[in-house]
Amino acid sequence: VTTPDGFEEFVRARSRALLRTAWLLTGDWASAEDLVQSALASAWPRWAALRSPDAPDAYVRKIMMTTFLRWQRRRWTGEISTGELPETVAPQDPFGGADLREVLRRALQTLTPSQRAVIALRCFLDLTETDTAAALGCSVGAVKGQSARALTRLRRIAELSDVLREGVPR
């Protein structure tokens, strides 16, 4: 048994990007690391069989999403959704970026896991609706529906509604 060709290079090149995506899904680094490690561990036995050049990215992405959604269905994850968010940030606040990040993190946690997955794939990884559907194993229609519901929910969050209406403050 030996590590399949390209696996180590892939992990080195892509683990940070995968971790960032996983952070959006899970909301904390410990779970994000669990998720990425599990996805990579599941991917590598079949690594040598991946032929097309873009296959590793798409394959690991899909495994990561499947794993994430399966974890969320387990009760022991103990996720508690909350509608409460930190207080509004004053404009020009030097720590505004950090606060806005926390707002965003908690806002994402108010979404359902599937909605969060769609948002991460569409808006962070910038995948097309078709590729998002492929990663989640659902229809393009379902992607559109989840995305629309997620955006509606995020727009209702006071701290985000301005940003989503007017763009990111520079």
Next chain:
Amino acid sequence: MNPTEQRLSELLHQLTPEPPNAISPDALSAGLPKPVASRHQGWRGWMPAAAAAAVVAIAVVSTGLVVASRDHQSPAPAGQQQPRPTTSASASTVVPPSVAASPSGQTAKTTCQTQSLKLDRTKSEGTAGSTYVTYYLTNIGSITCTMYGFPGVSFLDASGNVIQHPADRDGHANARFDVAPGQRAQFVVRTTDPSIPGTGCSPSWVSTQIQVYPPDQTTALRIPDTDRVCNLTVTATKRAS
């Protein structure tokens, strides 16, 4: 993407933090449990059986290597010790031949491997609405290899994320061709002008690197490359003229 999605996308790109630690391939393939306390009850418990078995197998290999190099200086981490392929204490027999043997003697006329290729960019050529850039893959190995089909091309931002999506394929594959040592294969990447209405692209999509998987390879080459990125297409590889 509608405007709200667009703004959320900007927000996510801007605010998603960099991870405190990258994942080390060595720690991963050694199957070491993570030291970080977590809500989950240890990731190994949730691995599919095949993956778990595979990780144990790798752990055996790396334990062998550790023994070979360190000669009992430190005890192997817990959880790696159970299945040994041999009872012999000799470290060299623990290392499977596939690891010990060097991959020399590669037969002639195999597909060009990533490690024997070098990627270069040429100047871009603009036409109305599109920019075309030719890239070369030079055979820096010592034997003639062959190439057939499309490369996998993505442009990456400063964080290493793919901008928009990997390039779509344009046209048909050419016949398989030889690339002798020092010879080059070429392919052309087209990008659309993002200021044209209806492209769905942002003028802020500017790459810092291009990532190219040569045809049939799972390892990519990357070189610095600052280009606008919008609805990319890529041609099949062919022998460079």
